[in-house]
Amino acid sequence: MIKFENVTFKYSDTNFAILENVNLTIPAGELVLVVGKTGSGKSTLLGLLNGLVPNFTGGDLTGDVSVDGRSIREFPPRDFADLVGVVRQDPRASFVTDLVEDELAYGMEQLGIAPSTMRRRVEEVLDLLGLAELRNRSLATLSGGQRQRVAIASVLTTNPKVLVLDEPTSALDPTAAEEVLAAIQRLVHDLGLTVVLAEHRLERVVQYADRVIVVDREAEVYADRPAQVFASSLLAPPVVELGRTAGWSPLPLTVRDARKFADELRTRLEKSKPRIRVNVPTKTLVSVENLNFNYGNLRALRHIDLDISDGEIVALMGRNGSGKSTLLSLLVGLLEPTSGKILVNGKNPLTLKGKSLIESVGLVPQEPTDLLIADSVINECISSDSDSDAVPGTTFSIFEQLTTDVSENAHPRDLSEGEKLSLALAVVLAAKPPLILLDEPTRGLDYAAKRQLVSNLQKLGKKNHTIILATHDVELAAEVATRVILLADGEIVTDGPVSEVLSSSPMFSPQVSKVMSPANWLTVSDVAFALEDLR
Amino acid sequence: MPSAPRRWHKPLSLAEQRFLHSGAWWLWAILLAAMAAGTKNPIFLLSIISVVLLVVKFRKSDAPWSKSIKGYLFAAGFVIIFRILLVIITPDIFGDTLLFTLPEIDLPSFFAGVKLGGEIKANTVLFAFQEGLRLATILVCIGGAQSLASPTRMLKSIPAALYEVGLSITVALTFAPQLAFDAKRVRDAQYLRGRKTTGIPALAKTFVPVLEGAMERALLLASAMDSRGYGRRIHQSTLKRKLTNIFMLGGLLGILLGLAGLLGVFSQSKIGLLTMIIGIALSFFALRFAGQNASRTKYRPDKWHIPEVLVITTALFGLVAMRFTENIVLNPLSSPLSFPQINFITLSSIWVSVLAITFSPKPPLTSRPTSDLFKVSNQVNRQAA
Numbered sequence: 049m050i051k052f053e054n055v056t057f058k059y060s061d062t063n064f065a066i067l068e069n070v071n072l073t074i075p076a077g078e079l080v081l082v083v084g085k086t087g088s089g090k091s092t093l094l095g096l097l098n099g100l101v102p103n104f105t106g107g108d109l110t111g112d113v114s115v116d117g118r119s120i121r122e123f124p125p126r127d128f129a130d131l132v133g134v135v136r137q138d139p140r141a142s143f144v145t146d147l148v149e150d151e152l153a154y155g156m157e158q159l160g161i162a163p164s165t166m167r168r169r170v171e172e173v174l175d176l177l178g179l180a181e182l183r184n185r186s187l188a189t190l191s192g193g194q195r196q197r198v199a200i201a202s203v204l205t206t207n208p209k210v211l212v213l214d215e216p217t218s219a220l221d222p223t224a225a226e227e228v229l230a231a232i233q234r235l236v237h238d239l240g241l242t243v244v245l246a247e248h249r250l251e252r253v254v255q256y257a258d259r260v261i262v263v264d265r266e267a268e269v270y271a272d273r274p275a276q277v278f279a280s281s282l283l284a285p286p287v288v289e290l291g292r293t294a295g296w297s298p299l300p301l302t303v304r305d306a307r308k309f310a311d312e313l314r315t316r317l318e319k320s321k322p323r324i325r326v327n328v329p330t331k332t333l334v335s336v337e338n339l340n341f342n343y344g345n346l347r348a349l350r351h352i353d354l355d356i357s358d359g360e361i362v363a364l365m366g367r368n369g370s371g372k373s374t375l376l377s378l379l380v381g382l383l384e385p386t387s388g389k390i391l392v393n394g395k396n397p398l399t400l401k402g403k404s405l406i407e408s409v410g411l412v413p414q415e416p417t418d419l420l421i422a423d424s425v426i427n428e429c430i431s432s433d434s435d436s437d438a439v440p441g442t443t444f445s446i447f448e449q450l451t452t453d454v455s456e457n458a459h460p461r462d463l464s465e466g467e468k469l470s471l472a473l474a475v476v477l478a479a480k481p482p483l484i485l486l487d488e489p490t491r492g493l494d495y496a497a498k499r500q501l502v503s504n505l506q507k508l509g510k511k512n513h514t515i516i517l518a519t520h521d522v523e524l525a526a527e528v529a530t531r532v533i534l535l536a537d538g539e540i541v542t543d544g545p546v547s548e549v550l551s552s553s554p555m556f557s558p559q560v561s562k563v564m565s566p567a568n569w570l571t572v573s574d575v576a577f578a579l580e581d582l583r
Numbered sequence: 584m585p586s587a588p589r590r591w592h593k594p595l596s597l598a599e600q601r602f603l604h605s606g607a608w609w610l611w612a613i614l615l616a617a618m619a620a621g622t623k624n625p626i627f628l629l630s631i632i633s634v635v636l637l638v639v640k641f642r643k644s645d646a647p648w649s650k651s652i653k654g655y656l657f658a659a660g661f662v663i664i665f666r667i668l669l670v671i672i673t674p675d676i677f678g679d680t681l682l683f684t685l686p687e688i689d690l691p692s693f694f695a696g697v698k699l700g701g702e703i704k705a706n707t708v709l710f711a712f713q714e715g716l717r718l719a720t721i722l723v724c725i726g727g728a729q730s731l732a733s734p735t736r737m738l739k740s741i742p743a744a745l746y747e748v749g750l751s752i753t754v755a756l757t758f759a760p761q762l763a764f765d766a767k768r769v770r771d772a773q774y775l776r777g778r779k780t781t782g783i784p785a786l787a788k789t790f791v792p793v794l795e796g797a798m799e800r801a802l803l804l805a806s807a808m809d810s811r812g813y814g815r816r817i818h819q820s821t822l823k824r825k826l827t828n829i830f831m832l833g834g835l836l837g838i839l840l841g842l843a844g845l846l847g848v849f850s851q852s853k854i855g856l857l858t859m860i861i862g863i864a865l866s867f868f869a870l871r872f873a874g875q876n877a878s879r880t881k882y883r884p885d886k887w888h889i890p891e892v893l894v895i896t897t898a899l900f901g902l903v904a905m906r907f908t909e910n911i912v913l914n915p916l917s918s919p920l921s922f923p924q925i926n927f928i929t930l931s932s933i934w935v936s937v938l939a940i941t942f943s944p945k946p947p948l949t950s951r952p953t954s955d956l957f958k959v960s961n962q963v964n965r966q967a968a
Contacts, residue, residue: 104806129812141800142807144754146646146735147949153882158812160878167883186646186949188760203811382771406777418772421788435777475776 049210049242050074050097054111057092057101066092070111070269072261074244076209079236079256080271082246083283084263085494086464090214090246093263096120097212097244098128116209129155132210133203137218139195140187148190148198149174149183155206169205176238177201177231192368193224197231204235211235213245217252218491221367221520222555225252232256248494251285251523251559254278255302274301283495286523286559289572293579306563313575314567320578322547322569325509325530329357333483333514334379339388341374341538348374349538352388356516356531358482361509363525363546364518365556366535372518373414375535376485379516380411392483403479406436410476411485412469417460419472425463426456428471436479447474450504466497473504483514490521502527526550526558526570546570600947602644605732606740607891611939612728614898618933619720621905622913623713624923627933628720631901632659634937635727642939643730644946647760655726659719666715670707680705680920710917739884742870746879754804758797765796823872830869837862893942897935904932 052072058065066089074080084090095101096113099120113120115132136142145151152173156166174180177197182190190198196216203211213232217225233256235241247253260277263269278288279299287306291299294313300306336354340347349371356362364372377383378390381397390397393408400408413419422428429443436442444456450470454463460471469489476484490498505515505528519525525532525546532549534542534556542549547568551561561570569575612635619631636652643649685700738749769789770780779785808814841859905913908929915923 098810100806100810104802104809125806125810126812126815129810129815132810134807134810136803136807141803142811144804144808144811146648146733146753150735150882155811157879157882158815160880163880163882166880170882184947184949188647189950206812377771380775382774402777402779406775411775413768413772413775415768418768419775421772421776421792432776479777 049076049116050244051114052096052111053113055096055113056110057089057096057107059105059107064265066265067096067263067269072269072271074242074259074271076242077236077240078258079233079243079245080259080261081250081253081257081274082244082261082263083250083277083281085283085496086248086466086492088263088265089269090263093261093269094134094212094214094244094246097210098132098134099123099125100134126158129208130159130206131208132212133200133206133208134212135196135199135203135214135216137215139199142199143187143202146186146188148179148185148187151187151198151202152205155203159206161206166205169207173201173204176204176234191224192220193227196220196224196228200228200231200235208241210242210244213243215247215492216245217247217249219368219488222252222522224368225249225520229253229256248492249521250283250495251287254285254288255304275299286572287563290560290563290575293572293576303559303562306559310563314564316582317567317569317575317578320581322574323577329359330512331358332356333358333393334516335389335391336379337389339378339390340386341371341378341383342386343374347538349378352540354533354540354543356514358514359509359512359530361505361515361528361530362517363529363532364516364535365520365522365525365532366541368520370535371538372535373487374538376411376487376516376518379483379485380409381405382411403436406476406479406481408481409483409485410479410481412472412476412487412489414487414491416468416472419475420460420468423459424457425454425460425471428460428475429456432475432478438478443474443478446477447471450474451500464497465492466494466500469493469497469501470504477508482512483516484508486515486517486519488519489517490519490524498524522550522556522558523571525556526561527573532556600945602733602736602885602946603642603731603894603943604740604885604887604891605737606885607887607894608732609728609737610895611898611936612724612731614895614902615727615936616721616724618898618901618905619717619724621902623717624913624915624925625713625716626923626925627913627930628716630930630933631720631936632723634934635723637937638939639727639730642943642946644733644949646733646949648734649730652723652726652730655722655729659722659726662719662722663712663715666718667708667711670703670711679918682708705920706918709920713915713917736885739881745870758800761800762793762797765793769793827869827872830865830872834862834864834866834869837865890942890944894939897938897942900935901929901933904929 050073052070055067055070056065057067070093082090082093092101095105096109097115097120099113101107102109103125109121115128118128118131120128143151144154149170152170153166156169161169174183177200179194179197179201182194182198187195187198200211200213200216211232216228216232220228229252232243232245236243236256245253245257254274257274259271260274261269261271262277262281262283275298278284278301284292285301287303288299288301291306291309294309294316296306296309300309332355334354334356336352339349339352339354341349352375364375366372374383378385379392379397381400384398392400395408397405397409420428422431425447426444429447430440432438432443433440447454447470450473451467454467460468463471473484473486489501493501502524505517508515509528509530515528517524517529529546532542532544532546533540534549534553542553547570550557550570551565551568557565558570560572560575561568564575615631615635619628622628639649639652643652682703682705684702687701688699735753738746738753741749766789769792770785773785773788774780837858839862841855841857841862843855908926912924912926912929915921
């Protein structure tokens with residue numbers, strides 16, 4: 049169905065080829081997973097499938113890519129509309145109309161499909177993706193999972209043979225992600241669609257993949273069965289890493305496979321206990337009393353009571369729209385509570401301004417680049433030093449500790465996602481705030497960058513910084529958090545130590561916990577540590 | 584037996600929720616605006632405003648574009664106040680009722696004819712109020728149309744040749760809220776860095792990232808539209824495109840000249856009417872000509888049903904009644920001061936337009952019904968318990 053022949057591609061503003069001599073054949077009806085570090089060329093590879101790369105991005109292409117015999121050298125992207133459906137990371141950026149039904153029809157209208165056929169296909173696709181009751185809804189009012197399904201539906205109406213998805217679940221909570229992936233799987237099984245999907249959160253998608261394409265700038269791009277790829281790949285979901293640590297063979301790819309081996313591991317670890325990672329609290333840093341917050345008529349937060357001590361790492365979890373980001377904004381004084389009291393380090397965050405604010409609390413927003421304003425890494429660090437009256441060089445030395453070699457003259461926009469996050473974190477840390485807030489820090493991070501983040505957060509925790517993360521990433525919470533707070537519809541549903549909350553929740557439990565239950569293990573590193581002890 | 588082609592689609596039950604044809608709302612509003620243009624009588628004008636507001640109240644949808652009426656109301660209020668304030672710099676020509684006297688400011692001689700302050704007469708203020716109110720009413724009519732008719736559905740009803748223009752308007756409409764959102768994000772980030780968020784330097788710093796974001800989104804949208812087949816299969820020869828443009832321009836020029844003629848710029852009003860007709864014909868021809876080759880299709884375009892016709896008819900009564908109303912009633916004198924006369928037949932004819940509420944169907948809900956929210960929270964409560 050899809051053929052890459054000797055494809056080499058270089059963007060015009062770089063001096064290296066991002067893809068070099070790629071030869072791939074993807075047969076019809078397969079679900080193909082594209083994995084690789086950030087900046088390795090995954091998105092470029094996906095963009096080549098309908099010619100958006102190089103038609104919209106510019107750059108030099110040699111070799112040829114063809115889909116169903118149609119070459120991207122001969123046809124512009126619009127002539128692939130009936131063959132390749134493309135769904136972006138953030139579907140909002142590609143919506144053209146304002147209602148669900150109209151969005152579904154848009155592609156067909158452009159192709160000039162007869163009105164009666166359009167009508168029929170819209171109905172079919174609405175049913176296929178379970179969107180029938182959303183048909184009259186305005187696109188702006190949809191939840192994340194619904195939005196993603198509408199985006200998929202809107203490219204399916206033109207009857208494409210290939211569906212291309214770039215990180216379809218990265219912004220979604222586990223439940224919504226499940227919803228989207230189930231829909232995708234149905235398309236592969238029922239319609240025989242070929243799906244090409246790039247995703248960092250392998251734990252969510254590996255079990256659905258028929259084939260994995262590994263994109264790496266240093267090595268050849270190749271495709272293979274998942275079992276072969278993950279036997280050696282550095283990028284692997286926790287369940288695979290658990291299998292490697294415990295020495296299982298054949299390597300399990302899914303929780304279900306792994307559970308067959310779990311008995312043996314549980315007996316080996318019978319006498320061991322996971323490391324305890326709670327610091328001894330010395331004082332309460334954040335105290336929230338009967339906090340309420342309304343957006344117009346919508347009650348975003350209700351009766352929140354909360355005490356957080358120094359050295360705690362708290363993961364705020366819950367569905368999209370459950371009030372996580374709102375709570376963070378309130379803690380940093382960006383929003384004013386409708387009623388109730390917030391004290392951060394004994395002060396009301398609303399009274400803090402300028403320097404006194406950054407010395408008490410720092411927030412790394414969802415899009416870390418929002419915080420960055422200068423045109424180079426070093427200028428950013430200098431401006432941050434002057435903001436916080438720190439000794440010149442403070443921010444840069446923090447940044448160097450958080451990341452591995454980065455040129456100081458690079459533009460912040462050209463850094464990888466992980467490096468951007470590290471720079472934003474360094475800027476926040478320069479003022480030495482006791483409380484650090486992170487909103488969805490692992491969005492767009494690959495496993496290596498995530499590992500870096502985890503170790504950075506653990507170090508900060510040991511230095512008695514209090515950290516609150518709003519996250520959908522169960523694995524991140526399992527790695528770093530000491531305490532988990534589950535929010536639903538603006539209320540605290542559960543609040544407790546990480547091991548209790550995560551192991552008891554079906555949606556929010558990490559892979560290792562699913563494999564090892566009823567024994568209470570959360571992460572591969574805990575298991576590895578215990579096994580090391582036994583030896 | 585072959586049935587005769589049906590002129591009207593089967594009338595739909597009014598109980599069914601659907602969007603009334605956007606064109607019908609626009610025509611209805613334009614007729615009301617035409618009424619407003621023909622009178623300065625505050626009672627008639629206030630009636631028209633009330634009619635529009637009532638219909639918007641009962642027939643607007645819950646989509647974001649329906650909120651535009653608020654902005655228009657602000658603008659309308661501003662117009663009235665501004666028109667009255669303007670009185671202060673225009674010299675009083677007429678009037679017998681002194682309201683108050685402002686200190687007069689002498690201006691340099693080259694401002695001849697303009698005077699600041701002085702005696703402010705009630706008559707001038709009333710005159711300004713009437714004129715301001717007329718303009719304000721027209722604004723409210725346009726705002727009403729915007730709140731009642733979805734811009735994207737309107738796009739479906741416009742001729743294929745104008746598709747690009749319509750599309751850019753729709754895209755711009757969805758961009759505007761996004762820009763506001765971006766500006767807030769950047770301001771929040773400045774706050775988080777402990778910087779000032781007010782004042783001109785801070786504003787300048789917001790400007791660049793917001794513009795950057797908008798550019799980036801525009802490119803993303805362009806590529807997304809391209810990959811969904813936008814601009815496909817529209818092959819038109821250069822000659823034909825040029826011809827269309829010439830026809831279109833000529834037509835618009837004709838319409839403009841015609842309007843000027845009708846307003847009495849030329850001595851002979853027939854010239855105006857003639858150029859108007861030629862202009863309309865040319866534009867119509869150009870639209871037809873250009874639309875032929877566009878091979879786009881329309882998904883469920885709005886159709887004209889009986890309710891659409893009824894809604895437009897309601898607005899015709901007032902217009903017809905006003906033609907037969909004495910000028911002194913339509914345009915009451917402001918000097919000497921007097922309470923405006925009312926013709927009850929005209930007044931009730933204007934109020935007939937409010938029947939648009941009963942003749943039009945309710946628009947469907949486009950956002951999450953509140954009952955849905957309750958359901959979710961109840962489930963959570965039960966789980967928590």
